[in-house]
Amino acid sequence: MEKYFDLSYIWSALPALLPYLWITIYIAVLSVICGSIMGFGLAAAKLSRNKWLRVLAEGYTTIMRCTPSIVLLFLVYYGVPAFAENLFGVDLQNVSTGVFVVITFSLQFAAMMSEVIRSAYLAIDRGQFEAAVSVGLTPFQAYRRIIFPQAFVIALPNFGNGFISVLQEGALAYTIGFIDIVGKANLIIANNYGTHTLEIFIALAVIYWLLAIIIEKIFALLEKIFQKGKQPIRAT
């Protein structure tokens, strides 16, 4: 078996892979930013009094939950240029594949975030808003200073999970020819004529695993920091 599997190859593969980790993280961060903005809109639609807005937002979330990432990725990759060209006459042939990756995962993250934001918002007692308004804050100030900071802490763990899941789904970006860390790994394997496949994949798994653990730790720390202002009611 020594012939097929060489443990030291894992170490030598890491320097070739790690520079591409930044591309993976960069794509995930961009998707999280765009997705969060869209998620706010969706959450607002879900909480609005307009029935059609609510139905639309709920339907969007259901569809996103039911679509495998790889299918969504290819739908965006083939669909967006086709629609842009045939309906608006815009040529998107030269757009970088990274753009499609970001669009896909933003769409997906937005659906996830809308649920997280909605549940965090609903977890805040209505009395908080009323109390804020009654001491003379405008509704906007009440949201910014009272509701948002509290909802933010509640949403933080789920936000962290969402971030990790975008990072992992992002591993599929190689299927449309995007060269992130997985794409680079496949290039290395192709250059080796298919040898040392397992070592490269183990290196990838280790990188992703460590990254997920680090992100989890960061979010746990953030939660601790932001929870400082919260004072539970004491029995005494």
Place this chain on the structure above:
Amino acid sequence: MGFIDWKFLIDTFFVALSGVPVALLVTVISLLIAVPFGFFLALSRIYEIPVLNSFAKLYISFVRGTPIIIQIFVLYATIPLLLNGLFEKYEIDYPIYEINPLWYAFIIFSFNTTAVLIEVFRSALQTVSKGQIEAAHSVGLTTWQAYRRIIIPQALVAAMPNLCTATINLIKATSLGYAISLQEITLKAKVEANFGYNYLEAYLDIFIVYLLICIAVEYLFKWYEKRLSRYQLRLV
């Protein structure tokens, strides 16, 4: 919408549908394998059984920390190597590279789902209060009877929504079966599209098929949850 080949769209829809049995078979078998393992590892986490508990923690951390596609790559490369070693040792003459990808799919997806189910069952079992098992003991039930008749029926109701999510994620994950050339929905439709580059239509079909399956599965789970919880007392 002249750029969509409607005839191809309708024809390929049935090709995609013909992959549904394989996708569902993989889902059901993986769940059947994962449920007992997940349940016993969940129990070993709750009772903090020394070795099993730390093993379960590590296992969950790995599965949650790495993308499914990487898990597929790693396992798909590891299993033949292990089998090769075993077969050589015991001098079994069996063509390893002709094993049906279905077997790999069962192993890979049950490996993934078990980790998810450990956490699902653990949180569900923890919703049942300790008093329930004490009460069961005090009326003369053995621990096994108490679990079977008192604890599990209650925990199952709490586990239902998460089980539904896990099942849907599993169905979505089978779309990655292309990596092990599993003849399921995505691969079948994609192969059909290879002749005329009708990828957009093919992915639209795949998208619709997954949407239909997921809505059906969600509906089934909701119905079963209602049935399970009919004995639950409700506050009026």
